[in-house]
Amino acid sequence: MKKHLLAAAITVLAASSAFAQANDTLAKIKSSGTITLGVRESSGLSYTLGNGKYVGFHTEMAEHIISDLQKQLGLAKLETKYQPVTSQNRIPLVTNGTVDLECGSTTNNAARQKDVAFAVTTYVEEVRMAVKASSGIAAIKDLNGKTVATTTGTTSVQTLRKNERAGGLDFKEVYGKDHADSFLMVETGRADAFVMDGSILAANISKSKNPADFKIVGEVLSVEPIACMLRKDDPAFKKAVDDSIKRQIADGSLAKLYDKWFMQPVPPTNTKIGLPLSEATKNAWANPNDKPMEDYAKK
């Protein structure tokens, strides 16, 4: 029995070291002629229109990165495979090699940097709250005694908890099972505010029956740098991706993309999200970096 265990352990070790040696994504892309892009089904930055079609600000940016990679590698043809991922499986899928590049809405934080690497930050998410325009709520302190909604399985729950403790506030928390559900609670009056990433709030408001009835208010509760995720310890691939993003920032094409996805009507409903480029995102573009979320909190 022990011998078997030992043999199994050695096999696993051998396999993992072989895997470590094969950690050269550029070579893998060149030899296979394909790249697997991790995308999201329903997030503000990357979503599906159905029928295997994936769109969004980050998805289109990733497509530009891929065409830059194709040029760099001198490939006549590079096939892109779209792999939808979820918050739960995105990190395992990147580390195990299923996904080469994930451009969805992944927050770059110190805990994740232990397992994966991030490209330079391309979007800075600000956690704020959406309220009914008629509610008179303007800041987090107005929430005392109110009911606040957020979505199960997001970092906003933790943010909310910290703010409640720090501000000496007392409010009731309710949790929606997804963003649409949390927004519905504000719409039907079950909750007074919905605390979530600004882009998600803006998207939900734009899709509601009467967008003018809602507004995004209050101070920024948390700042989260969102970036494309790739495998750790692959400096050549990271440099190629970063260079492409810097090129897109420098020649203004990223700003154009932002305008297309946030300021113009977007599919599937052809409504405008209407979220102007934030100062934080502008700063990230002016000084491309891959600093984790924790560095943003310090200043």
Place this chain on the structure above:
Amino acid sequence: MSWDWQVFCEDTLDRQAVPGCFGKGGDITYLDWLLSAWGWTVSVSLLALVLALVLGAVIGTLRTLEGRRVVVGLCNTWVELFRNIPLLVQIFLWYHVLPTIFPVLQGVPGFVLVVFALGFFTSARIAEQVRAGIQALPRGQRYAGLAMGFTTFQTYRYVLLPMAFRIIIPPLTSETMNIFKNSSVAFAVSVAELTMFAMQAQEETSRGIEVYLAVTALYVVSAFAINRIMAFIEKRARVPGMVAASGGGH
């Protein structure tokens, strides 16, 4: 794959490990949270179970009344209504749709609505089992009771129900265990029970496997405890020589 069970000792705010694993002075560790989530799961399940047993027994019995077609029809409608709509849809109807029709319900906490939704859903299933239990008895039993001069109520109380309930204890055991597992839908209407804890804690700690294993263990413990209680009741209620009590009395 390395395990990290320390994660349950961490404070939920700053993620520092707390000695002794239980938070002090208002601080909450993931272990505290897990246990409170278990408490919610058990409370939802037990309250829904009581509601389901009472309603199920009454409705199941009424469905077997002879010569009362309106009552039987109403009770059949109840069963088909709650049995044919998926549980999660029922929960949403209770939480989002009914309060817009009856504004009074807006002030009712999600917890109460879930107890009703889960209780009514399960009551339909229990009613069906009670009906089956009564109808499994030979028709002569009912007539014998009536011939003795018992009223309908007495016939049910002293002749039919004592035997019917003994027959249906095994399917009832499954139903009571199901209620624990079905209580996981409560997360959808913001009850901080085990499933919600699992989804939230795994996002915050990135230790999904440990979190899900712990939650699974608590579900198993709860369902198995109910299983043992029902087995005990089955044993104590056994009457030698009675139908089904001897383990296949035919």
